[in-house]
Amino acid sequence: MAKVRVLMVEDDPMQAKLIQGLLERAGQGRFEMQHVLRLDEAIPRLVSHDFDAVLLDLTLPDSEGLATFERMYAAAGEIPVVVLTGVDDLTLAAKAVEEGAHDYLVKGKIDGDRLVRALHFAVKRTLAEQQEWNSQMLHLAQQQFLKAAQIMGLDANLRERLLFPQRTLVVTLPFRRDDYKQVETVFGYRVQHVLTMGPTKGGIRYHEDVSLGEVSALAMWMTWKCALMRLPFGGAKGGVRIDPTHLTGHELQRLTRRFTTEIIDMIGPDKDIPAPDMGTDERVMAWLMDTYSQQVGYTVPTVVTGKPVVLGGSLGRREATGRGLVYLIEEAANAMKMPLKGATAIVQGFGNVGSNAAKFLEEAGVKLVGVSDVTTGLYNPKGLSVSALLAYLAEHRSMMGYPDAEAVSNQQLLELPCDILAPCAMQNQITGGNAEKLQCRLLAEGANGPTTLEADEILQERGIFVLPDVLGNAGGVTVSYFEWVQGTQNYTWSLEEINSRLRKIMVDAFHRTSTLATRDRLDFRTAALIGGIERVAEAKLKRGLFP
Numbered sequence: 001m002a003k004v005r006v007l008m009v010e011d012d013p014m015q016a017k018l019i020q021g022l023l024e025r026a027g028q029g030r031f032e033m034q035h036v037l038r039l040d041e042a043i044p045r046l047v048s049h050d051f052d053a054v055l056l057d058l059t060l061p062d063s064e065g066l067a068t069f070e071r072m073y074a075a076a077g078e079i080p081v082v083v084l085t086g087v088d089d090l091t092l093a094a095k096a097v098e099e100g101a102h103d104y105l106v107k108g109k110i111d112g113d114r115l116v117r118a119l120h121f122a123v124k125r126t127l128a129e130q131q132e133w134n135s136q137m138l139h140l141a142q143q144q145f146l147k148a149a150q151i152m153g154l155d156a157n158l159r160e161r162l163l164f165p166q167r168t169l170v171v172t173l174p175f176r177r178d179d180y181k182q183v184e185t186v187f188g189y190r191v192q193h194v195l196t197m198g199p200t201k202g203g204i205r206y207h208e209d210v211s212l213g214e215v216s217a218l219a220m221w222m223t224w225k226c227a228l229m230r231l232p233f234g235g236a237k238g239g240v241r242i243d244p245t246h247l248t249g250h251e252l253q254r255l256t257r258r259f260t261t262e263i264i265d266m267i268g269p270d271k272d273i274p275a276p277d278m279g280t281d282e283r284v285m286a287w288l289m290d291t292y293s294q295q296v297g298y299t300v301p302t303v304v305t306g307k308p309v310v311l312g313g314s315l316g317r318r319e320a321t322g323r324g325l326v327y328l329i330e331e332a333a334n335a336m337k338m339p340l341k342g343a344t345a346i347v348q349g350f351g352n353v354g355s356n357a358a359k360f361l362e363e364a365g366v367k368l369v370g371v372s373d374v375t376t377g378l379y380n381p382k383g384l385s386v387s388a389l390l391a392y393l394a395e396h397r398s399m400m401g402y403p404d405a406e407a408v409s410n411q412q413l414l415e416l417p418c419d420i421l422a423p424c425a426m427q428n429q430i431t432g433g434n435a436e437k438l439q440c441r442l443l444a445e446g447a448n449g450p451t452t453l454e455a456d457e458i459l460q461e462r463g464i465f466v467l468p469d470v471l472g473n474a475g476g477v478t479v480s481y482f483e484w485v486q487g488t489q490n491y492t493w494s495l496e497e498i499n500s501r502l503r504k505i506m507v508d509a510f511h512r513t514s515t516l517a518t519r520d521r522l523d524f525r526t527a528a529l530i531g532g533i534e535r536v537a538e539a540k541l542k543r544g545l546f547p
């Protein structure tokens, strides 16, 4: 998890030590603090380093009173400032808040919780005010779209229409922490990118980086993904800006129920159907479904997919993204004339997508030589066993310390030799900085947005086969579609039926993309995007414009 970087400007060493200690104890290792004594040391540091917040004493050896705040604000106005003040200087501190400081803390009365909250709140507010649309991921999704639009000669009206989502909802929602003292307020989103194709579809992500821009990028990818797979859905996505690993089950449940209530007007079985994504799972979907059902007065299983099977979830949904990815790897390997038996693979990320991809690769006879979770990467050229890794994870909760492998960082892992590299964790992993160093032959994207445009060009030049995210991870939403259809018909399918239908849809999409790529000499990502965009464009033109 990224730490909150704080610069403390305080000339009294006793105070500085006290505050540092409080933050260390109450901050649970989530803060990183630097300390300077004077304003003329602080300003250059703020300008040249990345800080998330400043703790500022107004009375310093080289500056006094409001002028201290004003000079700092003039130099780095975008960084939130929390003023440190003595009891006798309260008016001054209040004046600084009027001028733009975020808050003030009275020395001698600061406790750890108050300090942590003031800093968190300042960072949260700044993020909301300055960063909502300004997201690297949205930029990537838009650039990919514009590149594909350019190549396919997409009508300028449609280009403009599809560049931003059709509907966005931003909510703030409170939930009670288990101590029954704190009520935390967080930001949540639901975004519908295209409403033309039918109900909208897409997961809900709980992650501390979630923003309107990020959710919009993910919603846009869902549109292309559903269209490419020929599912009758437009793209959507939702999210809450929170780190769920720091919440208890009760807190997660209260958060989910309140979030559902806040977005309830936007979702529904014929409107917009959520599903799991990073940081959410079957449990969260069950609470979402229950909350929705409580509000309308009867049980509505089809409002969400990725539910537990006993509540109307589909067999095979949990494994679907990993399974679908491996179906495609089989097709790609075939096209590349690379036998899968004895080929080697590295899988980054061991959540739902990564662990299942690893399992199905192993079943296909591939040797897994590298894996990772958030804490560490593991490498063993002799091979790793998925069941041993799962057993270790069940016992230790992280891969750290796994005995039968060399520990490497997540970044190193990507650069190790293998035939198949499957990024199944986060966005923005393969960049201009490391694309040159990859040693794989096939890049199979289980995550959304793992590769930048710059990296794409390098990979293409180097002849690395890319299975792009909108195709690679589409198995999840495809079985979500099956779940929705089964729910709508009140009829369940067998696992064999689900897997064989999934395979057919994945393989067909692979071959359509491959045909387009060969015909128009395109890289696989551009071909997949064009495949999706073309269908949406056609539907939009056929429906015509209202009014």
Ligand code: GLU
Pocket (backbone or CB within 6 Å): 201, 202, 203, 204, 273, 274, 275, 276, 277, 278, 305, 306, 448, 473, 474, 476, 477, 478, 480
């Ligand atoms: N969150 C998954 C994705 O990114 C699944 C979405 C769904 O099943 O609706 O594709």
